Amino acid sequence: xxxxxxxxxxxxxxxxSEEESKMLRSTRIRxxxxxxxxxxxxxxxxxxxxxxxxxxxxxxxxxxGDLKGTFxxxxxxxxxxxx
Numbered sequence: 001x002x003x004x005x006x007x008x009x010x011x012x013x014x015x016x017s018e019e020e021s022k023m024l025r026s027t028r029i030r031x032x033x034x035x036x037x038x039x040x041x042x043x044x045x046x047x048x049x050x051x052x053x054x055x056x057x058x059x060x061x062x063x064x065g066d067l068k069g070t071f072x073x074x075x076x077x078x079x080x081x082x083x
Contacts (some may be wrong), residue, residue: 038051
């Protein structure tokens with residue numbers, strides 16, 4: 001399995017102003033491609049979805065620095081969790 005070396009050191013993005021920073025409450029990372037060992041969404045089983053969730057959660061928990069945060073799966077989220 002290929003492991004991405006994710007860090008923001010190489011990104012060239014403008015800094016947020018203080019006013020813009022106050023508006024930022026959360027970010028989302030969308031996994032838009034299947035993992036190497038799993039089929040695309042229409043062909044994935046419930047057990048495979050659970051394994052994908054385990055793998056993604058495990059990967060997110062390794063983030064450090066400005067990538068570090070709290071992973072919230074969509075299933076089970078409510079308005080209180082999103083705030």
